[in-house]
Amino acid sequence: MNAVKNWFSERLPISQAQLAELTNEPVPNHLKRWWFCLGGTPAYLFVVQIVTGILLAFYYQPSPTTAYESVENITTHIPYGWYFRSVHKWAATLMIASVILHQMRVYFTGAYRKPREINWMIGMCLLICTLLVGFTGYSLVYEQLSYWGATVAANISDTVPVLGSYAKQMLLGGESYNQNTLSRLYVLHAAVLPATIVFLLMIHIGILRLQGVTEFEFEDEPPGAPKQFSFFPDHFYTELVIGLTLMILLSTLATVLPATLGPPADPNVTPEIIKPEWFFYASFRWLKLFSGTAAVLSMGFIVFIMFVWPFIDNWIRKRTRFAEASVWIGIVGALTMIGLTVWEAAVAH
Numbered sequence: 001m002n003a004v005k006n007w008f009s010e011r012l013p014i015s016q017a018q019l020a021e022l023t024n025e026p027v028p029n030h031l032k033r034w035w036f037c038l039g040g041t042p043a044y045l046f047v048v049q050i051v052t053g054i055l056l057a058f059y060y061q062p063s064p065t066t067a068y069e070s071v072e073n074i075t076t077h078i079p080y081g082w083y084f085r086s087v088h089k090w091a092a093t094l095m096i097a098s099v100i101l102h103q104m105r106v107y108f109t110g111a112y113r114k115p116r117e118i119n120w121m122i123g124m125c126l127l128i129c130t131l132l133v134g135f136t137g138y139s140l141v142y143e144q145l146s147y148w149g150a151t152v153a154a155n156i157s158d159t160v161p162v163l164g165s166y167a168k169q170m171l172l173g174g175e176s177y178n179q180n181t182l183s184r185l186y187v188l189h190a191a192v193l194p195a196t197i198v199f200l201l202m203i204h205i206g207i208l209r210l211q212g213v214t215e216f217e218f219e220d221e222p223p224g225a226p227k228q229f230s231f232f233p234d235h236f237y238t239e240l241v242i243g244l245t246l247m248i249l250l251s252t253l254a255t256v257l258p259a260t261l262g263p264p265a266d267p268n269v270t271p272e273i274i275k276p277e278w279f280f281y282a283s284f285r286w287l288k289l290f291s292g293t294a295a296v297l298s299m300g301f302i303v304f305i306m307f308v309w310p311f312i313d314n315w316i317r318k319r320t321r322f323a324e325a326s327v328w329i330g331i332v333g334a335l336t337m338i339g340l341t342v343w344e345a346a347v348a349h
Contacts, residue, residue, distance in 0.1 A: 027213060040239045042130070044246060045095035046197065052088040053190060061210035062186035064179055067142035068264040075261060086254030092134050094246070096279050099130045102135050107309075107330050117310040119207045122200055122238070124307050128250075129197050131279060134247075135188035138277050142182065147265030150185070151177050159293045160300070177267065274346065281344035284336045 046159055054067045059078055061070040074081035106112055110122035139150040154177075157167040175178035276284050287295045305312065 022053050037238065037242075038098055038105055041242060041246065042095045042102065043201070044239075044243045045091045045098065048091040048247075048250065049088060049095065050194065052084045053194075055084050056088060057190060060186075062140065062182045064142065064265075067140065067182055068261075071141050072261055079285055082258055083254055084186065086258040087250050089259040090135075090250050090253040090257075092137060093278075096130055096134050099127050100279075103127055104330075108327060110313075110326070112313075113311045114310075114314065115211060116207075119204060119211070121307055122204045122207070124303075126197060126204065127243075128303075129193050129200065131198070133189060133193045134279055135279060136185045136193065139185050140182065140189060141261070142264040142265045144265050144269075144271055145262055145275060147177065147267070148182070148271055149276050153276075156287065156296060159296050161293065161297075164296075165171065167242070176248065178194055203243050223332040275347075278341065278345065282340035285340040285344040 035269055054072060059074050059081070061067060070083075074085055076082070106120065106123065133151070139146045150171075154168045154172050157171065158164045160167065169175065170182070171181075172178065173184045229230055286299060287297070290298065309326070315325050316325050
């Protein structure tokens with residue numbers, strides 16, 4: 001064993017003390033609460049997505065003539081295919097939910113304020129990429145609803161002035177859904193978006209390491225209690241427990257509520273009711289309340305406001321008496337999103 005240790009020591013001259021210093025950075029005490037360390041949850045689920053996605057890619061065939069049959073083959077014939085497909089689906093659902101919750105936590109605790117404005121905007125980019133991964137993955141099944149959902153999404157993007165038609169052609173690979181659309185969605189889902197997420201995560205974590213984690217104090221903390229604790233093994237064990245809990249939850253959901261298949265896509269029959277996935281319910285209801293370009297532009301404006309909110313919040317805090325206006329604005333926004341989502345979910349489909 002000493003010979004092996006010496007062999008590695010000569011080629012990787014890192015002492016045990018240096019390794020401990022590199023990995024054992026103290027973290028704030030509030031990260032013992034799961035709500036405040038939500039960032040690790042979507043990262044774990046993203047890894048699950050990558051692993052299960054690679055396994056599914058061995059059998060999936062991104063072509064209008066073979067996509068549905070290949071998914072059906074995975075679900076019904078490939079050993080444990082139903083399980084890995086279900087885990088992939090539920091991991092996507094939980095990842096989107098956890099990214100949204102993480103962004104909400106950052107917002108309501110004011111952790112986006114100076115000097116963390118850039119990391120907030122990177123977080124918004126990660127949220128959008130996560131939603132796009134969910135959308136493209138939903139479209140790959142080539143069910144009736146997913147086919148028409150992609151068609152409707154492309155038509156909606158076409159209403160955006162100037163760039164809309166280019167966005168539609170980039171998504172569909174033409175003016176309408178064609179034989180190149182699925183392969184294009186597959187490349188986005190399996191390569192472009194995951195690579196973008198990894199790149200953004202590297203920047204996100206790098207900035208976090210440079211600036212440190214925002215520290216909070218709580219009234220229930222005993223006086224004189226340490227403000228920080230070690231990353232390893234304390235916080236590492238916390239993340240490990242969260243990961244194991246999520247794996248149990250994913251396996252339970254995959255077994256009790258496995259991924260199903262709807263009727264195959266039929267370009268000649270338009271469904272009476274077209275439903276997106278749950279994470280687009282609010283925006284879909286918004287589009288129904290308003291018409292065409294106005295609805296799309298208003299949604300784009302809301303997303304833009306969310307991107308630059310740290311600077312708007314800074315202006316409000318400096319120029320007005322409402323220092324915590326962001327909390328009330330956030331409550332109204334969250335209730336509106338929940339209301340629109342429940343409203344759309346309540347529609348029969």
